[in-house]
Amino acid sequence: MNYHWNWGIFFQQVSSSDDTYLDWIITGLGWTVAVAMSAWVIALVLGSIMGTLRTVQSKPLVMVGTVWVELFRNVPILVQLFIWFFVVPELLPRDLSLWVKQDMPGKEFFTATLALGLFTSARVAEQVRAGIQSLSRGQRYAGLALGFTEAQTYRYVILPMAFRFIIPPLTSEFMNAFKNSAVAFAIGVMDLTFISRQMVEESGQVIESLLAATVLYVICAMAANRVMSFIEKRSHVPGFILAK
Amino acid sequence: MIEINKVSKWYGSFQVLTDCTTQIAKGEVVVVCGPSGSGKSTLIKCVNGLEPIQQGNIAVNGTAINDPKTDLPKLRARVGMVFQHFELFPHMSIIKNLSIGQVKVLGRSEDEAHAKGMKLLERVGLKAHANKYPGEMSGGQQQRVAIARALSMDPICMLFDEPTSALDPEMINEVLDVMVELAHEGMTMMVVTHEMGFARKVANRVVFMDQGKIVEDAAKEEFFGQPRSERAQQFLSKILHH
Numbered sequence: 001m002n003y004h005w006n007w008g009i010f011f012q013q014v015s016s017s018d019d020t021y022l023d024w025i026i027t028g029l030g031w032t033v034a035v036a037m038s039a040w041v042i043a044l045v046l047g048s049i050m051g052t053l054r055t056v057q058s059k060p061l062v063m064v065g066t067v068w069v070e071l072f073r074n075v076p077i078l079v080q081l082f083i084w085f086f087v088v089p090e091l092l093p094r095d096l097s098l099w100v101k102q103d104m105p106g107k108e109f110f111t112a113t114l115a116l117g118l119f120t121s122a123r124v125a126e127q128v129r130a131g132i133q134s135l136s137r138g139q140r141y142a143g144l145a146l147g148f149t150e151a152q153t154y155r156y157v158i159l160p161m162a163f164r165f166i167i168p169p170l171t172s173e174f175m176n177a178f179k180n181s182a183v184a185f186a187i188g189v190m191d192l193t194f195i196s197r198q199m200v201e202e203s204g205q206v207i208e209s210l211l212a213a214t215v216l217y218v219i220c221a222m223a224a225n226r227v228m229s230f231i232e233k234r235s236h237v238p239g240f241i242l243a244k
Numbered sequence: 245m246i247e248i249n250k251v252s253k254w255y256g257s258f259q260v261l262t263d264c265t266t267q268i269a270k271g272e273v274v275v276v277c278g279p280s281g282s283g284k285s286t287l288i289k290c291v292n293g294l295e296p297i298q299q300g301n302i303a304v305n306g307t308a309i310n311d312p313k314t315d316l317p318k319l320r321a322r323v324g325m326v327f328q329h330f331e332l333f334p335h336m337s338i339i340k341n342l343s344i345g346q347v348k349v350l351g352r353s354e355d356e357a358h359a360k361g362m363k364l365l366e367r368v369g370l371k372a373h374a375n376k377y378p379g380e381m382s383g384g385q386q387q388r389v390a391i392a393r394a395l396s397m398d399p400i401c402m403l404f405d406e407p408t409s410a411l412d413p414e415m416i417n418e419v420l421d422v423m424v425e426l427a428h429e430g431m432t433m434m435v436v437t438h439e440m441g442f443a444r445k446v447a448n449r450v451v452f453m454d455q456g457k458i459v460e461d462a463a464k465e466e467f468f469g470q471p472r473s474e475r476a477q478q479f480l481s482k483i484l485h486h
Contacts, residue, residue, distance in 0.1 A: 136329070136331075138327055138328075138329050138331040139331055139333070141289070141294050141325075141327065141331065142325075142327060142331035142332075142333070143333075144294060144316075144317070144320060145292060145294060145320055145323070145324075145325035145327075145394075146320070146321065146344075146345040146349065146393070146397065147317050147318065147320045147321025147322075147345060147349035147350075147397065148317060148345070148348065148349060149317045152317075152348060152349075156333070156344060156348065157333055160335045161333075161334060161335055164335065235335075237334050237335045237377060237379060238376070238377035238379050238380050239334065239377055239378065239379010239380050240334065240379055
């Protein structure tokens with residue numbers, strides 16, 4: 001292989017600015033974490049609500065949850081991102097549309113976070129529904145028989161156990177939020193993917209640049225994994241099987 | 245106390261209950277028995293509205309269960325229910341299982357609910373287990389806790405849905421003892437069970453069901469002495485002869 005290795009590249013200055021490439025990478029990591037974490041919050045909140053709605057007694061509410069899930073899980077994330085970025089602003093009232101297109105601060109960040117959050121919420125919703133439906137019908141009966149309303153039965157009886165059951169798939173989903181956030185570069189968010197490509201352009205050090213991004217993505221995903229594993233251990237219910 | 249009047253229920257096109265009528269007076273203990281699939285568990289779940297009925301009506305303490313204006317949670321809070329599979333809340337400690345309904349439904353203070361819960365645990369002989377979780381206890385212990393949980397709400401009557409059918413033989417008696425004691429205290433009880441010994445000891449009446457119908461509704465002595473229906477005779481001869 002005739003590749004010219006240069007690990008020192010990270011401490012060299014970018015020709016067009018005062019920053020080193022390391023500064024760039026750190027900024028990129030910051031945006032990746034910001035998009036992924038914000039999207040995860042949206043996904044967890046909306047996904048929990050929509051997944052729960054799909055299991056309640058009221059038919060119209062079930063419909064709302066179903067439409068939501070089908071809407072956001074049947075279109076590729078990249079296409080959804082482009083729709084939010086290029087199409088939706090055109091559909092807004094004229095003044096608002098102009099503001100979004102010309103003046104809105106952090107437009108790329110907000111759009112990427114929203115698109116990723118909604119996309120992920122559909123997947124979280126299905127996991128929440130699976131968790132709820134894995135509980136015996138008797139638990140719902142027991143809550144209702146004690147005098148709880150349907151909402152209280154969910155709050156105190158069903159959801160606490162359902163969420164415990166779905167921590168493993170939710171962990172994967174949290175890690176996906178980091179990995180899927182890479183699409184944000186396509187609308188100009190300066191995340192890790194964007195920066196590593198830019199670094200390739202400027203420095204020509206292809207392997208070092210992409211390796212740095214790869215390692216940082218792995219670290220993010222593993223950190224997400226560790227956080228969830230900590231929550232899983234903390235919320236362990238005596239008498240149930242615990243993942244080691 | 246409990247009036248069941250011409251109740252019919254369908255799951256889709258399948259009729260599970262047909263024209264069921266019976267009453268349970270205050271202080272009375274009524275045992276409901278019959279072969280599996282006869283609709284007895286379904287009937288008892290209709291009494292507190294866990295399962296809807298399509299025809300007839302059920303009233304508890306004068307309140308119609310199937311009236312859309314009825315505040316079902318409020319009514320259910322006063323009707324204790326014990327299930328075949330205990331259905332304790334696995335993520336809560338035993339004492340929390342006993343206090344959460346009192347706090348969230350009846351609006352009692354944590355301290356008051358805790359004190360009442362401990363008193364009831366002592367009564368069912370499980371005071372030392374207050375801080376354990378359901379998964380750490382035997383079936384018999386869990387079912388005693390479930391009875392205590394129902395009692396924590398100061399119920400006006402109690403429904404038991406096959407409370408001993410999921411228990412090891414050795415644990416059945418510890419649960420039945422608690423139920424017998426309750427009956428002697430004058431609690432109004434509707435009990436779906438195959439425990440004929442329990443029925444003989446404390447029941448006032450026995451209701452026998454088959455294929456969704458109440459086939460026999462008789463005083464205990466009459467039911468065990470000379471059941472009128474052939475189906476009940478068959479049933480009794482099968483379960484009493486071993």
